[in-house]
Amino acid sequence: MSSYILFLLLGLGSGAVYAMLALGLVLKHRAAGVVDFGHGAVAMFIAYVYLGLRADGTLQFPWIVIPHELTLRSSGLATIPAMVVALVYAAILGVVMYWTIYRPLRHATPLTRVCASVGTMLALQAIAVLNYGTTAKSTPTILPSSPLKIGDITIPSDRLWLAGIVILLAAALGAVYRYTRFGLATRASAENERGAALVGLSATRIALGNWVLATLLAGLAGILIAPISTVDPTSYTLFIVPALGCALIARFTSFGVAAAAGLALGMLQSEITKLLSVWSWLPEQGLPQAIPFLFIVVAMTMLSRGVGARGGTVELQNPSLGRPSRPYATTLLCFVAGIVILMALHGSLRTAFIASLVWIVLSLSLTVLTGYVGQVSLAQMSFAGLSGFVLSHLTAGAGLPFILALPLASLAAVPLGLLIGLPALRLRGVNLAVVTLAAAFALDALVFNSTWFGGGLAGRAIPTPKLFGWDLGIAKGDTYPRVIFGVVVLLFTCGAGLLVARLRTAPAGRMMIAVRSNERAAAAAGIDVARTKLLAFGLSAFIAGLGGTLFAYQQQNISPPSFAVFTSLSLLAVTYVAGVGRIAGAVVAGIMLSSTGLFVTAADKWFGVGEYQALVAGVALTLTAIKQPDGIAASPPPPLVALGKKLSGVWAGRRNGDTAPPAATPVGGVVER
Amino acid sequence: MADVLVTEGLRVTYGGVVAVDAVDLAVPEGQVTGLIGPNGAGKTSMIDALTGYHLPSAGTVRFAGDDVTRLRPHLRARRGLARTFQSIELFDDLTVQENLLVARERIGVARALRDLLLPLGTGDADASAADVDWALELTGLADVADRLPSELSHGRRKLVGVARALAMRPRLVLLDEPAAGLDTDESQELGARLRDMPGEGVTVLLVDHDMGLVLGICDAVHVLDFGRLIAAGTPAQIRDDPAVIAAYLGGAREEETPVA
Numbered sequence: 001m002s003s004y005i006l007f008l009l010l011g012l013g014s015g016a017v018y019a020m021l022a023l024g025l026v027l028k029h030r031a032a033g034v035v036d037f038g039h040g041a042v043a044m045f046i047a048y049v050y051l052g053l054r055a056d057g058t059l060q061f062p063w064i065v066i067p068h069e070l071t072l073r074s075s076g077l078a079t080i081p082a083m084v085v086a087l088v089y090a091a092i093l094g095v096v097m098y099w100t101i102y103r104p105l106r107h108a109t110p111l112t113r114v115c116a117s118v119g120t121m122l123a124l125q126a127i128a129v130l131n132y133g134t135t136a137k138s139t140p141t142i143l144p145s146s147p148l149k150i151g152d153i154t155i156p157s158d159r160l161w162l163a164g165i166v167i168l169l170a171a172a173l174g175a176v177y178r179y180t181r182f183g184l185a186t187r188a189s190a191e192n193e194r195g196a197a198l199v200g201l202s203a204t205r206i207a208l209g210n211w212v213l214a215t216l217l218a219g220l221a222g223i224l225i226a227p228i229s230t231v232d233p234t235s236y237t238l239f240i241v242p243a244l245g246c247a248l249i250a251r252f253t254s255f256g257v258a259a260a261a262g263l264a265l266g267m268l269q270s271e272i273t274k275l276l277s278v279w280s281w282l283p284e285q286g287l288p289q290a291i292p293f294l295f296i297v298v299a300m301t302m303l304s305r306g307v308g309a310r311g312g313t314v315e316l317q318n319p320s321l322g323r324p325s326r327p328y329a330t331t332l333l334c335f336v337a338g339i340v341i342l343m344a345l346h347g348s349l350r351t352a353f354i355a356s357l358v359w360i361v362l363s364l365s366l367t368v369l370t371g372y373v374g375q376v377s378l379a380q381m382s383f384a385g386l387s388g389f390v391l392s393h394l395t396a397g398a399g400l401p402f403i404l405a406l407p408l409a410s411l412a413a414v415p416l417g418l419l420i421g422l423p424a425l426r427l428r429g430v431n432l433a434v435v436t437l438a439a440a441f442a443l444d445a446l447v448f449n450s451t452w453f454g455g456g457l458a459g460r461a462i463p464t465p466k467l468f469g470w471d472l473g474i475a476k477g478d479t480y481p482r483v484i485f486g487v488v489v490l491l492f493t494c495g496a497g498l499l500v501a502r503l504r505t506a507p508a509g510r511m512m513i514a515v516r517s518n519e520r521a522a523a524a525a526g527i528d529v530a531r532t533k534l535l536a537f538g539l540s541a542f543i544a545g546l547g548g549t550l551f552a553y554q555q556q557n558i559s560p561p562s563f564a565v566f567t568s569l570s571l572l573a574v575t576y577v578a579g580v581g582r583i584a585g586a587v588v589a590g591i592m593l594s595s596t597g598l599f600v601t602a603a604d605k606w607f608g609v610g611e612y613q614a615l616v617a618g619v620a621l622t623l624t625a626i627k628q629p630d631g632i633a634a635s636p637p638p639p640l641v642a643l644g645k646k647l648s649g650v651w652a653g654r655r656n657g658d659t660a661p662p663a664a665t666p667v668g669g670v671v672e673r
Numbered sequence: 674m675a676d677v678l679v680t681e682g683l684r685v686t687y688g689g690v691v692a693v694d695a696v697d698l699a700v701p702e703g704q705v706t707g708l709i710g711p712n713g714a715g716k717t718s719m720i721d722a723l724t725g726y727h728l729p730s731a732g733t734v735r736f737a738g739d740d741v742t743r744l745r746p747h748l749r750a751r752r753g754l755a756r757t758f759q760s761i762e763l764f765d766d767l768t769v770q771e772n773l774l775v776a777r778e779r780i781g782v783a784r785a786l787r788d789l790l791l792p793l794g795t796g797d798a799d800a801s802a803a804d805v806d807w808a809l810e811l812t813g814l815a816d817v818a819d820r821l822p823s824e825l826s827h828g829r830r831k832l833v834g835v836a837r838a839l840a841m842r843p844r845l846v847l848l849d850e851p852a853a854g855l856d857t858d859e860s861q862e863l864g865a866r867l868r869d870m871p872g873e874g875v876t877v878l879l880v881d882h883d884m885g886l887v888l889g890i891c892d893a894v895h896v897l898d899f900g901r902l903i904a905a906g907t908p909a910q911i912r913d914d915p916a917v918i919a920a921y922l923g924g925a926r927e928e929e930t931p932v933a
Contacts, residue, residue: 321766499789508785510767510775517764524724524758525776526750526841535782 002153007274008267009155013228015266016162017043020221021243022250022258023169024214029252030177030186031210032102034113035430037240037569038121042097042215043222044236045124046090048132050223051139051231053082059089060131079142087219094215098208104626106207109319110430111376111576116625118573121237123618128233130611136230143224162224163263169217170259177255186210241441241565242269244434245296265295286445293442296435300427318374318516320634322582327501334587335494342486351481352601354474354554357493359597360590361547363575364500364583369540370572371581372509373533374516376433378568379420379440383413383541384548385448385563391549392460392558393453402465402472410545416443417541421534433572440565448560459559462552474554489550496543501583503539512536570595577624579631588633593620677702677845677876678723678754683732685718685900692718694900696732700845705867705877707891707908709884711921715900716880717759720849724756725749737844751779755843757834759850763822769833770818773805773840808840811873812866828859835863845876852883864890884921888912896920 021039028036052058057073077085101120105113143158177183189203222236229235242265250258269288276282324330338357345353362384369375391409394400400408423435448454464473465488474485503509514522515532522529552558574593579585592599595617604613624632678700685693693715700706710716721727723734725746734742736754750756764772778801780788809815812832822830831851838846848867852860860883868890870877881887887894888908896904896911898920904911911917 318766503789506785506788507775507778507780508789510771510778511780511785513766514764514772514775517766518762520726521758521762521764523726523746524750524756524762525837526747526779527775528747531782535785 002151004271004274006153006155007270009153009159011267011270012159012163012263013225013266014269015263016159016166017221017225017229017239017262018242018246018265019166019259019262020169020217020224021239022246022262023166023173023255024217024221025243025247026250026252026255026258027173027210027214027217029247031207031214032098032106033110034102034105034117035110035244035247035252035434036214037114037117037244038124039117039214039218040237040240040243041121041124041128042090042093043218043225043239044231044233045093045128045222046086046219047222047226047231047236048128048137049089050082050086050219051137051226052132053077053085054079054139059085079140083142083223086223087216090215090219091212094212095208097215098211101622101626102211103204103207108625111319111370112625114430114433115573115576116622118569119618119620119622119625121240121618122570122621123615125233125237126612126614126618130615132233134233136232138230139226141227143227145227158228165224166259166263170255173255182206182209237566241438242292245292245438248296248431248434249299261295261299265292268295283446283450286442286447286449289445290442293435293438296438297423300423300435319371319576319579319581319631321371321513322504322579322584322633324501324504324583327498331494331498331501334497335490338490338494339487342483342490348601348605349598350483350486352596352598353591354481354486354489355601356590356594356597357486357489358547358550358554358590359571359594360493360586361496361550362544362571363578363586363589364496365540365542365544365547366572366575366580367500367583367586368503368512368543369536370576371585372503372516373512373536375421375424375533375536376429376436376572377420377537377540378433378437378565378572379443380540380544380571381548381563381565381568382420382440382443382448383417383544384551385444385558385560386416387413387545387548388462388552388558388563389448389453389455389460391552392455392462395463396461401467403467406465406546406549409549410542413541413545413548414538417537417539417544418534420541421537424533424537425530437565437568440568444560444563444565448563454560455558457559459557461557462555464556465553474556485553489554492546492550496546497583497586500543500586508535573621573625577621577628577631579633581631582633585631585633592632593617675702676700677737678878679735680723681733681735683719683722683734684730685715685722685727686730687718687727692900693722693729693897696897696900696902698895698902700876700878701893702844702876703871704892705871705879705890707887707894708878708880708897709882709887709894709911710897711882713899714882714897714920716882716897717849718900719897720756720847720880723847724754750841750843753841753844754847755838755841755845756847757838757849757851759853761830761834763830763833763837765822768819768821769814769825769836770805770809772822772833772837773808774801776837777801777804777840777842804842805840807873808836811839811869812836813862828855831855832863839870839875843875845878846870847878848880850881850883851879852881852886860886 021043025036025039028034028039049060052060053072054076057071057076059070059072061070072085097120101116102113105116141158143161145156145158147154148157148160177186185206189206243262246258246261246265249261269291272288272291276287341353342350362380365380365383366377369377387409390412391405394405394409395402420436420439424432427435454460464471466472472484472488474481476482511527511532514525514527515529519529522532551562555562575586575589578589578593591597594600595613600613600617628634676699678698680696680698683693683696683698684691696719698708708716708719718727722729725741725744728743732742733740736749736752741749741752741754764775767775806815809818812835814829814832814836817825817829822833825833831854835848835851852863855863864886867877867879879887879891888911891908894906894908894911895902896914896917903916903920904914906914
C-alpha cells in the first residue's frame with residue numbers, strides 16, 4: 001500500500017510544474033485573451049538562463065549573431081542571485097513579448113494569436129538549440145531535498161516543497177484577483193475592455209502587468225523543476241500539453257482549479273508508472289503520456305455545460321474565404337505548371353518541390369476543416385501518420401498493390417477523424433484545439449510509438465509504388481528524385497485541390513460555411529450541425545491521410561517523430577497565416593512557408609540560412625500573424641496581383657482576381673531568380 | 674380550418690424565472706396570426722420553445738398533428754416549421770442566393786459525398802433553384818441575389834432572413850420581430866408581402882410588439898403579458914380590449930382614468 005502512496009507523492013513534482021504553467025496560462029488568458037502555446041518554451045528558456053548563470057556566470061541573450069554573452073561572474077552565481085537575475089530576465093522577456101507581439105494582436109482573432117504563439121514557441125526553441133545545444137543539462141538542487149519519512153514511506157522533501165509553493169501561489173493569485181484593485185481591474189477589462197477604459201483603467205497596462213506575472217511564473221516553474229528533470233529544448237516545451245489541459249479544465253479562469261488539476265494530473269501520471277509494474281496487461285509504452293488526454297476528456301464531460309441560448313452567441317471573426325470560379329481550368333493550369341517545374345528543377349530542389357506538394361495536401365485538409373467549417377484541429381499529423389503506418393502494413397505487410405493500398409490507407413484516417421471530431425460537437429475554438437492536441441499526443445504516445453505499429457526507432461519501410469509493374473517510386477538506382485514520382489504526387493495534389501475547390505460551391509460546402517457562420521441559424525435552416533461538422537472532420541482526415549500516404553512514399557521509410565504533435569502545430573500555424581480559407585493559401589503554405597518546402601530549401605541553398613532556418617521560420621510566422629492576420633493569400637503582394645490580372649486577361653478575361661492561379665505564380669518567382 | 678400548430682399548457686423557465694406560463698395557443702392553417710406583447714412578455718421565449726431552441730419545462734407542442742415538443746431544431750425545420758431571428762443571423766460568408774439555397778437543399782452525407790466525387794448535375798438542383806427564385810421574388814430581393822448580406826441595408830438584411838425561411842417552403846413560418854429596425858415604408862411593404870403568404874401556401878405566425886403592423890395585417894391576434902395569454906381575438910377586438918391597453922400602458926388597470 002505504502003508504495004502506491006509513495007508514487008502518488010512523487011508525482012507532486014511534475015504536477016507542480018503543470019500547475020505552475022497552468023496558472024501562467026490562466027493569467028495570460030485572463031489578461032490578454034491569449035492561449036499561449038509558447039508558455040512551456042518560455043519556462044525552458046528561463047531555465048537555460050538560470051543554468052548558464054549557475055554554471056559559469058554567463059548571461060545569454062536571445063539573439064545569435066552579435067555578441068550574445070555577458071559574463072557576470074566567471075565562477076558561477078549562487079542559487080539565489082542566479083534565480084533573481086533569471087527572473088528579472090523573464091520579466092523583461094515578458095514585457096518585450098507582450099509589447100511586440102500580443103499587444104498589436106489584441107483585436108485579432110484568437111486563432112491568429114495562437115499562430116503567433118506557435119511562432120514564438122518555434123523561435124524560442126530554435127534559439128535554445130543554437131545557444132545551448134540539444135544535450136540535456138542538469139543542475140544542483142534548489143529546494144531542500146533531504147529524504148523525509150512519513151510513516152513507513154520515505155520521499156525526497158523537495159516534492160512536498162514544490163506542491164506547497166504551488167498551493168501558496170494559487171491562493172495568493174486568487175486573493176490578489178479577488179481583493180486588490182489590480183485584480184478588480186483585470187476582471188473588469190477582461191469583461192469589457194472599452195468599459196474598463198471608460199472608468200479610467202488602462203487595459204494595456206493591466207494586460208502587461210498580468211503578462212509579466214505569467215512569464216515570471218513560467219520562469220519560476222522552469223527553474224524549480226530543473227533539478228528533478230533534466231533541461232532540454234523539446235521535453236520542456238512539451239510540458240505545455242498537460243498544462244494546457246489543466247488550464248482548460250479550469251476554463252482558463254480559476255486559479256484554484258488549475259493548480260488542483262495540475263497536481264492531480266502529476267500524481268495520476270506517476271501512479272500509472274507504478275501500476276504498470278503491477279498490472280502487466282497495461283500497454284508498456286506511452287500510457288503516462290496518454291493520461292492527460294483521458295484526464296481532460298473525463299473532466300470536460302463532467303464539467304461541460306450546454307451552449308448558451310439567447311444572447312449567448314459568440315462573435316467570432318472567421319478567416320475570409322476564397323471563391324474558386326473556374327476550378328477545372330485552374331487545376332489544369334496548375335498541373336501543367338507543376339510538370340514544367342518538376343522537369344526544370346533537379347536534385348534537392350526537385351525533392352523540395354515534391355515535399356511542397358505533399359505539404360499542400362496536408363494544408364488542404366485544414367482548408368476544409370478550419371477554413372470552411374471553422375473547426376480547429378491540432379491532430380492533422382496524427383491522421384497523416386495513421387495513414388502512413390497503415391500504408392506500410394498494407395504494402396510491406398499484406399502485400400497490397402499501390403493502387404489499392406493508397407486509397408485504403410487514406411480512408412483509414414476517416415474513423416479517427418470522426419472520433420477526434422466528437423469533442424467538436426460541444427467545444428469550440430481554442431478549447432477544441434487543446435483537446436485535439438491532447439488527443440494527438442495520446443495517440444502518438446500509445447499507438448505510433450508502439451514497436452508493432454510504428455516500427456520503433458528504425459521506423460517502417462514503404463515499398464516502391466508500382467502500377468502494373470511500372471515503377472513509380474521516388475528512387476531507382478542512382479536516380480533520385482525521379483520526375484515520374486513527382487507527377488504521381490502532383491496528380492493527387494491537384495485532385496485534392498480540385499475536390500476542395502469544388503466543395504466551396506457545392507451544397508455540402510454551403511452547409512459547412514453556414515455552420516461556420518452561425519450554428520443557431522444553420523439549425524433553423526434545417527441543417528444538421530453535428531453531422532456537418534463530422535462530415536468535415538471525416539473529409540479533412542481523409543485528405544490529411546492522403547497527404548500522409550504520399551509523404552510515406554516520398555520518405556520510403558517512416559517513423560513516429562515525423563508525425564509528432566508539433567508538426568501539427570506548425571501545419572495549422574503555417575496554413576493559417578498563408579490563408580486557411582483559400583486553395584491559394586494551401587499552395588502558399590506548401591511552397592513558401594513549409595520548412596522542407598521549395599522556398600525555404602532554395603533560400604538555404606543560395607543564401608545559406610542553414611542552422612538558422614528553424615529560427616527564421618518561427619520569427620516569420622509570428623511576423624506574418626501580426627502583419628497579415630487574414631492570411632497572405634487574402635492580400636497577395638501587388639506584383640502578384642498584377643501578374644494574376646494579366647494572366648486572367650490572357651486566360652479567359654472572366655476570372656475574378658480573388659483566386660490567382662496558385663502554383664504558377666509564387667513558384668515562377670522563385671525559379672526565375 | 675385545421676390548426677397547424679397547437680400548444681397545451683406550455684411553460685418555459687430560465688433557471689427560476691418563468692418566462693412563459695400555461696399558454697394554450699392555436700395557429701390555424703392558411704392565416705396570418707399575430708402574437709404581440711410588451712417587451713419582456715415572453716414572445717421570443719415562446720418562439721424558442723416552439724422551434725426547439727429551448728425545451729419547455731411543461732406542456733406540449735404539436736405541429737401538423739405530431740408531438741414535436743422535444744424534437745431538435747433542425748428536424749422541426751425539415752418538417753416545415755421555419756423561423757427567423759430577431760437579430761437577423763444570416764450566413765455572412767454566403768451570398769443572398771446561397772443563404773437561401775443552403776436552407777432549401779436538404780442533403781444527407783451520402784448525397785454530399787456523391788456530389789463531390791461525381792461532378793454531375795442532379796434533378797433536385799432545379800427544384801431548389803425554383804424555390805429560391807420564388808422566395809427572392811416574393812421578398813423583392815431578386816436584384817441582390819449575388820451580393821453578400823453585409824453589403825445590404827438593415828431592412829433588406831431582415832428580408833433576407835425572411836426569404837431564407839420561405840425558401841424552405843415551410844407550412845408555417847414564425848417571424849420574430851421582422852419589423853424591428855425598419856422605417857415606416859419598409860414596415861408597410863413587409864406587411865403587404867406577409868399578407869400574401871397564405872395565398873402561397875405558407876401560414877404565418879407574426880411575433881412583434883409593433884401594434885400597428887400586427888393589427889393591420891393579422892386575421893387573429895393573441896396577446897402575451899408576463900408569460901401569460903391575456904387576450905385573443907380579431908384585431909378589432911384586441912384594439913378595444915381593456916386588458917391589452919392596460920398591459921401596453923402599464924399600471925392603467927388600477928387607475929382607470931388614463932385609458933378612458
